[in-house]
Every structure is written in structure tokens, then in C-alpha cells.
Amino acid sequence: MHILVTNDDGITAPGLLALAQEMRKIGKVSVLAPDRNWSASGHVKTMHRPLRVKRTVLADGTPAFASDGAPSDCVALALLGYLPERIDLVVSGINPYANLGHDVTYSGTVTAAMEAVIGGVPGVAFSLDSPENLGPERDYGPAARVARKIIERLLHNGLPNTTLLNVNVPYLPDERIKGWMPTRLGLRVYRDALDRREDPRGRPYFWIGGDVPTGVPEAGTDFGALAEGYVSITPLKLDLTDYQALERLQVWQNHDEENV
Amino acid sequence: MHILVTNDDGITAPGLLALAQEMRKIGKVSVLAPDRNWSASGHVKTMHRPLRVKRTVLADGTPAFASDGAPSDCVALALLGYLPERIDLVVSGINPYANLGHDVTYSGTVTAAMEAVIGGVPGVAFSLDSPENLGPERDYGPAARVARKIIERLLHNGLPNTTLLNVNVPYLPDERIKGWMPTRLGLRVYRDALDRREDPRGRPYFWIGGDVPTGVPEAGTDFGALAEGYVSITPLKLDLTDYQALERLQVWQNHDEENV
Numbered sequence: 001m002h003i004l005v006t007n008d009d010g011i012t013a014p015g016l017l018a019l020a021q022e023m024r025k026i027g028k029v030s031v032l033a034p035d036r037n038w039s040a041s042g043h044v045k046t047m048h049r050p051l052r053v054k055r056t057v058l059a060d061g062t063p064a065f066a067s068d069g070a071p072s073d074c075v076a077l078a079l080l081g082y083l084p085e086r087i088d089l090v091v092s093g094i095n096p097y098a099n100l101g102h103d104v105t106y107s108g109t110v111t112a113a114m115e116a117v118i119g120g121v122p123g124v125a126f127s128l129d130s131p132e133n134l135g136p137e138r139d140y141g142p143a144a145r146v147a148r149k150i151i152e153r154l155l156h157n158g159l160p161n162t163t164l165l166n167v168n169v170p171y172l173p174d175e176r177i178k179g180w181m182p183t184r185l186g187l188r189v190y191r192d193a194l195d196r197r198e199d200p201r202g203r204p205y206f207w208i209g210g211d212v213p214t215g216v217p218e219a220g221t222d223f224g225a226l227a228e229g230y231v232s233i234t235p236l237k238l239d240l241t242d243y244q245a246l247e248r249l250q251v252w253q254n255h256d257e258e259n260v
Numbered sequence: 261m262h263i264l265v266t267n268d269d270g271i272t273a274p275g276l277l278a279l280a281q282e283m284r285k286i287g288k289v290s291v292l293a294p295d296r297n298w299s300a301s302g303h304v305k306t307m308h309r310p311l312r313v314k315r316t317v318l319a320d321g322t323p324a325f326a327s328d329g330a331p332s333d334c335v336a337l338a339l340l341g342y343l344p345e346r347i348d349l350v351v352s353g354i355n356p357y358a359n360l361g362h363d364v365t366y367s368g369t370v371t372a373a374m375e376a377v378i379g380g381v382p383g384v385a386f387s388l389d390s391p392e393n394l395g396p397e398r399d400y401g402p403a404a405r406v407a408r409k410i411i412e413r414l415l416h417n418g419l420p421n422t423t424l425l426n427v428n429v430p431y432l433p434d435e436r437i438k439g440w441m442p443t444r445l446g447l448r449v450y451r452d453a454l455d456r457r458e459d460p461r462g463r464p465y466f467w468i469g470g471d472v473p474t475g476v477p478e479a480g481t482d483f484g485a486l487a488e489g490y491v492s493i494t495p496l497k498l499d500l501t502d503y504q505a506l507e508r509l510q511v512w513q514n515h516d517e518e519n520v
Contacts, residue, residue: 039307042330047300208333242424
């Protein structure tokens, strides 16, 4: 079992270290992660410039690789042969904040897992639903242990290479996490606002600011599970086709043809 | 009718101009697009740096705005109030190359339309299935006219703010385009390969290279429609939940609970 660990917060992030350490209990781990933060960077394939990869070590002294590419580039590099040994599973995280609802297409953590599946390898994204105002002393231990249990369970059940899971863990001590729930994506409520400022030369610039997003904690959704103290496991797929809307379009088309 | 036109190739791209000119026949058009190419840049929300917006003009002398943000940032800027007048529709493109199958989460053209829907405004992405080896003399006329007809048809049918369409137009003269087909996303076949090189100082760098991707031209898919000379219209949704896999996870969960 050869597991690639990556993330979108960069190679020095404590969430990456915690995840890599737990994954080592399951199999051989390679770490190839971005050399900087790529939060909300989306699903990137860098083709306009070449990518660099540097050898480095994690804080526990284990070897790792850092790239100047996006999280999805790190996965592509590894799967396309930068890491010569075949990769059986890609895990991404642990992101310090939850990736829920509409977050998934923005999230570097989740798009790294998407890249794995496109490359024919199962991918699982792990995020911790911790508050924004915590310092660096955030405890990734419970989430990392949850990650190991979930991966062990997946391996036990057999892991098709189309598996793409988005896992969010409540920020609770081990004993207060109630279990896990299979969920669908819920409704993210962004509260972005444009913050117009002027530079010292009087020219405007704009921050995408506003309040921290919320979500609708409906039962059966990722938001709902976290709100009740459960780990949320949302299976995702890359076929974004809206099949209901497709049926409506087919009705239109028939109508058009009758009226030619 | 106030239509925002954006793209991922940058404000000077001829496909943007062609689209803006046709959209002006339908309503008031505002153009806010990136100041550079953002192909395969994914769904971005730029939060780590502020964004700049410059007034400029398109090649036909009409006013436009160029931002140093990603395509999705341009949409966010406009919807969050950089453009004071309410936006009724976001159109993105015309991308010179098709955006099919797995391309949609990478594509700046498509993620701009996603950002619109997240912001509560319908979004339509337009791409032209033209060969890579054409020069800048690519003819966007037929695709731009198709775009206008599709938008007019959408407006005639009423356009819910959840509408997210991915439109791909074959690279054919008007009279050889057979019509349009509602489609599902098909299977993209990437043929990426890692191209290792050494810089003048002997240090390696890596291009994500390889051959141009292909796809499976199955009937009913976007690839299939284009292969037959039809415009492909694929309705997309932002709920990526894999509901079939969700049922399987629920079975697991019940099994876990029985064996506690």
C-alpha cells in the first residue's frame, strides 16, 4: 500500500504532518505537497510554466517533496512518474477548516483528491471544522485518527479507483466525536463582501472580504452531520451533469424540432 | 437585461470580443475579464491578496474592465458590487478550445459560470472546438451567433438563477452546424506526460506535457454531439454528491452499527 499525502496549506502545515504520521501506520507514505498555501485555488493544471520539486523534510524528520505547483499539480506530478513507485491512494489534508457544500470546487484539498480520481487512483480529502480564531495550537490528533480509521475501513471494503470522498471532522476530542455519517453536500452560505481601499498613491484595490461563510445544517447533509458532532463523509463524483435539467432541455429540443 | 461577459483567456482575446458584440444585440453588456490568460486555472476565490481593476477598451473601442484576478474573481467582483447595476446573466468565453468531460472543474471559462450561479445569477460558458494548430485567425463568428441564439432561447423559456450551462460549438461554418443537442458530460482522455528537463545550472524542472487530450465520442455526450457536427449544451450542477455511492455508504454504516 503506497499512499501519497498532499494538502493545500503547504508542506510545513501541521495538518499534513498529522495525516502523514497516521497514514504510515497503514502503508508506505510519500509526501509531495505545495511549497506555499493554495487555499481556494481550485482545480489547477499548470501548463504555462514548468514546475520545480525540492527535497525537504517534515517537522518529524521524515523525507518529503515540495513543489511550486498547486495541490492538483502535486498529485499529477506524482502520478505521472515523479514518484517512480505506483501510488494506490491519495489523501489530502488535513485542512484546518471545513470544506462543505459549494466549497468543494474551490478547495485545493478537495481538488487534489479529484485529480487523483482523474488519474485513476482513489482520492480522499480530509478537513477539520475548527474555528478561524484558533492559533497554530490547533489539535489535529483526533481528525488524523479518524482519517486512519476511515482509510482502514475503505481498504477493508475494497476501494474502487473511482472513489472520491470528502471527509469533514468536527473539532472535538476523540471521545466526543459521535461516529460518522454518509452525507450529501449541503448548502453553503457565503457572506462575501467587496472591501474597497486606496493605496498610498490613491489608487483603489479590492479585497474579497466579508464574514466567515455559514451553511444550512439540514439533516443528511455535511453541515448537518458536523452540527451534531459526527464525521461527515460525502462521496463525490466528477460527472457534474444536471440530469433533471437535461430532461427539460430534451423537451425544449423536441419542441424546437416540431416547430421548424 | 444586463449581461456580464468574461473569459479565461484575458481581456484582449478575440473570442471575448465576438461574444460581447453578439450579446449587445440582446441587452446591455458589461465586460470584466482577467488581464492575462488563466486557462486550466480552476475555481478560484482570491483572498490572500487584493485585486486591482483597470478601465480599458476592447478592440472595437467599447469600454471594459480588466482585473488581475481569476475569471471567477472577475465574476465575484462584478456581483459583489464593483459593477453597481444588477447583473441578470453571466456569459463566459468564447474559449478557443472545447471544455468537455473532466475539463469542467479545471476550466476558467466554466468556473466563471459556476461562480455566477453561486452568486445567484445564471451562468453560461461558451467554448469553440477548434484545433490547437490554428493561428490567431480563428473565426469566432459562427460560435458567437450560436451563443446569441442560445441565450435568446433561454430568455424565451425563462432562466432560473440555478441555470449553469456548458456550451461547446463545433468549429464549422454556420451552414454546416447541424443544430444543438442536450448532452451529458462524456469521458475525457488525458494523455499528459511528465517532461523532465534541466536548466542551465543543471537543476531539473518539469513540464506537464504530453499529447492533446482526446475523448470518447459516445452518443448522448458532449463529445458525441461535437463529433456529429452539433452544438453540445450540457446542463451542470454544483451538487457533486455521488448519490449511488452514498447509498453504498449507508449500507456500510448500518453494517457497522449492527456489529458494534
